[in-house]
Amino acid sequence: MATNPASPGRGGAVMAAPEVYARLAAAAALLAATEPDPARRLQPLCDLFWDALAPLGVSWIGFYLVEAIDGPAAGPQEMVLAARRDKPACSPIGMHGACGQSYREQSIRLIEDVELLGAGYIACDPRDRSEVVIPIYRSGSLWGVLDADSHRVGCFHDGDAEGLATVLTACGLLDRTPPLRANRLQDRAGTV
Numbered sequence: 001m002a003t004n005p006a007s008p009g010r011g012g013a014v015m016a017a018p019e020v021y022a023r024l025a026a027a028a029a030l031l032a033a034t035e036p037d038p039a040r041r042l043q044p045l046c047d048l049f050w051d052a053l054a055p056l057g058v059s060w061i062g063f064y065l066v067e068a069i070d071g072p073a074a075g076p077q078e079m080v081l082a083a084r085r086d087k088p089a090c091s092p093i094g095m096h097g098a099c100g101q102s103y104r105e106q107s108i109r110l111i112e113d114v115e116l117l118g119a120g121y122i123a124c125d126p127r128d129r130s131e132v133v134i135p136i137y138r139s140g141s142l143w144g145v146l147d148a149d150s151h152r153v154g155c156f157h158d159g160d161a162e163g164l165a166t167v168l169t170a171c172g173l174l175d176r177t178p179p180l181r182a183n184r185l186q187d188r189a190g191t192v
Contacts, residue, residue, distance in 0.1 A: 016052065016053060016056050016159075016160060016163060018159065018163065020052050020053075020056075020163070021162075021163030021164070021166055021167060022166075023052070024048055024049065024052055024163075024167045025166050025167045025169075025170040026170070027048050028045060028048065028167045028168070028170040028171035029170040029171070031044055031045060031048075031171055032170065032171045032172040038138045038139075038143075038172060038173060039082070039138075041171055041172070041173070042063045042082050042083035043083040045063075045083070045167075045171055045173075046061055046062060046063065046083045046084060046085045047085060048167075049061045049085070049148070049164075049167070050085035050086055053148070054085075054086065057150045057151070057152050057155045058148050058149070058150055058155070059125065059127070059128060059149050059150050059151045060084065060085070060086065060087060060089060060124075060125065060128070060147075060148070060149045061084065061085050061146070061147070061148045061149070062081060062082075062083055062084030062085065062089060062146075062147055063081075063082045063083045063084070063136065063144055063145070063146055063147070064079035064080065064081055064082065064091075064093060064099050064144050064145050064147060065079060065080055065082045065143055065144035066078075066079055066103070066142075066143065066144055067143070067144075077094060077095045078092035078093065078094060078095070079092060079093055079095070079099060079100070079103065079144060079145070080092045081093075082144065087125070089124045089125075090122060090124040093122050093124075094122070096122070097117070097121060097122035098111055098114075098117060098121065098122070098131050098133045098147070099122070099133050099145045099147050101133075101181075102133035102134065102135050102145050103135055103142065103144065103145050105181065106135050106142060106178050107135070107178050107179045107180065107181045108132070108133070108134050108135075108161045108165065108178050108179070108180045108181065109131070109132065109133040109134075109181055109182075109183075110131075110132050110156055110157075110158065110160075110161050110180060110181070110182040110183070111130060111131045111132070111156075111182075111183045112130055112153065112154045112156070112182070112183060112184050112185045113129060113130060113153045113154070113183070113185055114128060114129055114130065114131055115129075116183040116184075116185075117183065124149075125149065127151045128149040128150065128151060129150060129151055129152055129153045129155070130149070130150045130152060130153055130154060130155045130156055131147065131148065131149050131150070131156070132147075132148050132156040132160055132161055132164065133145050133146065133147045133148075134146045134161065134164055134165055134168060134174070134178070135174070135178055136168060136173040136174060137173060137174060137175050137176075138173075140175055143173075146164065146168060146173075148160075148164065153185070154185060158180065158182075161180055165177065165178070
């Protein structure tokens with residue numbers, strides 16, 4: 001998938017232009033119309049995200065679920081990896097990291113610098129510097145999260161969180177607008 005031009009973000013990183021998310025949302029709506037099973041939409045959606053966002057700084061994207069699609073089920077305080085691009089990742093993961101926080105709070109977690117999370121950060125790739133996590137739903141029930149990482153500090157901003165949420169809504173994986181909870185670089189000196 002070709003991408004539209006990006007605009008500079010904080011820390012010199014790039015963010016996706018709104019047109020990129022609009023095209024992704026159209027493709028996600030088509031995917032939802034042709035694939036009735038939400039579980040079978042996850043890998044194709046990861047592929048769409050990867051093709052559009054990897055050139056803009058995304059180093060990994062995937063879905064973690066509280067119930068496994070195939071293989072062993074997650075424990076009561078874990079999520080398992082269901083789909084991903086483009087490298088392996090930790091699985092299962094505990095509920096204390098950004099993914100667990102997003103799931104428990106039913107909020108979008110935007111972390112401009114993962115160092116802001118301290119001991120609460122789960123590092124599958126020590127090069128990752130920023131992250132955005134969005135809860136997903138299956139048949140109206142909280143099911144897991146979409147997680148996107150970048151090796152760049154400040155790669156993601158509010159527009160990316162909104163754009164990703166729009167795509168998930170178009171794909172039938174988000175039925176409400178979750179609140180945004182951000183850990184911002186300017187919070188480093190104050191409270192988070």
